[in-house]
Amino acid sequence: MDQVKIARALLSVSDKSGLVELGQALVRHNVELVSTGGTARALREAGLHVLDVSEVTGFPEMMDGRVKTLHPKIHGGLLALRDDKGHAGSMREHDIGAIDLVVVNLYPFEQTVARGARRDEIIENIDIGGPSMVRSAAKNHGFVAIVTDPSDYSELIAALDANGGATPYEFRKRLAAKAFAATAAYDSMISSWFSFSDQGQLFPDMLPAIMNKREELRYGENPHQKAALYLPAGPHAQGIAQARQVQGKELSYNNYNDADAALELVAEFRDSGPACVIVKHANPCGVARGESLLDAYNGAFACDTVSAFGGIIAVNGTLTGEAAEAMTQIFTEVVIAPDADEEARALFAKKKNLRLLLTGTLPDPARGGFSLKSIAGGYLVQTRDNGRIGREDLKVVTKRQPTSQELDDCLFAWTVAKHVKSNAIVYAKDGIISGIGAGQMNRLESARIAAWKARDAAEKAGWAEARTIGSAVASDAFFPFADGLLAAVEAGASAVIQPGGSIRDEEVIAAADEAGLAMVFTGMRHFRH
Secondary structure, three states: OOOEEOOEEEEEEOOOOOHHHHHHHHHHOOOEEEEOHHHHHHHHHOOOOOEEHHHHHOOOOEOOOOEOOOOHHHHHHHHOOOOOHHHHHHHHHOOOOOOOEEEEEOOOHHHHHHOOOOHHHHHHOOOOHHHHHHHHHHHOOOOOEEEOOHHHHHHHHHHHHHOOOEEOHHHHHHHHHHHHHHHHHHHHHHHHHHHHHHOOOOOOOOOOOOEEEEEEEOOOOOOOOOEEEEEEOOOOOOOHHHOEEEEOOOOOHHHHHHHHHHHHHHHHHOOOOOEEEEEEOOEEEEEEEOOOHHHHHHHHHHHOOOOOOOEEEEEOOOEOHHHHHHHOOOOEEEEEEOOEOHHHHHHHHOOOOOEEEEOOOOOOOOOOOEEEEEEOOEEEEEEOOOOOOOHHHOEEOOOOOOOHHHHHHHHHHHHHHOOOOOOOEEEEEOOEEEEEEOOOOOHHHHHHHHHHHHHHHHHHHOOOOOOOOOOEEEEOOOOOOHHHHHHHHHHOOOEEEEOOOOOOHHHHHHHHHHHOOEEEEOOOOOOOO
């Protein structure tokens, strides 16, 4: 049946926004209102006539409201097929009136958990009657409209106004799909709370993953692929997906991916002085700290002026006009910052295609959570790589002790290497990355590429020597042979930071001692595939 005239509506909502306006619109179309508890009270206070559910069922609300709509006279009115003679006969025999519209939003389970409520209060906020009505109405969408989101009230009212108080079938189908998604998400949040919070399971037998679509993107990694951005339902960390876009073209799939890589790396320095990260194809190509964001940007840009073209820039403080002026000298896809001053915004406004994203805060690099990767036929799920190393965690394994500055540079290079595709080799000196070797099939080639890029940067800048001379070098995993270490020696490194743990550690340590290097082990690796 296409058009279904609404004669009776059942309203039971925890979120009262827009409720009175909806009730008034229904009464205007001569709809009888049936309601419960606080919803009925709110409607009556607005001067609307409301029939209590207890008057329909003949039973009072009982057990502190746990039992009120779970009754044949409610679910029979929702589930009956109006064009089925048997169903119609049962309705007449048992005095069951049809319900043509259900407006329900569920108990605020997510909000109750988020505010740290006690377990018994959380359990009481698990809605039973609401999801039952939602599912009954959605199943019978051929005759019943189900609305679970207050943002849909205006569309419902418009549909009634346009169709003489009736709802079209296609509209009811869309509402039904949204309703089942709502109950799935609701049950997912409850399941997640029971598994993770209440019972402390890290990897439950069933992993619910409910997400809300924020937007469809122009295309995926390549133009022949389709893509969309989804946000997780329920509590989640704030990140690049929540950033406010101040200006520029819409973000692409690759923009989001690269911007996420840049934000995650710059967040490692959220509690330090000014820092800047430049990312290209999800790998950092320049990272630096400085006295100001301008200093940090200039240091990061000098690392690799070629790769920076068309890159993503992220800074860890309020973007200043002087830093923005420098950034506008080359083509940049996206700039990310917690905030930007008026001068910076005005300068970027002249670059209409440049996207400026403001995050407000930076995500906590030590936060928990999971990463998920699809493989053919399944998914790999792991905890986030939130491992962090401080000076107190380092073990000096060479005869020479590192200097204080070498230790600083070791930790800086190590932090950056964590965000570089494996195999990763990163050189750093005086808080500036000198060279990066990323994504190679062996560590020796990564070491050579990083050294070559440092020499190339020196030639372009007119420096007397590459900044690998006297630098610290970080390796994201152990050196399986001494050859990678010797390539770093050849590049001029004076200190090394690596996880250790190879069966040839003694050989590598001996090579470091012979070259006069200081080397520290972290006991932690950072593969990034």
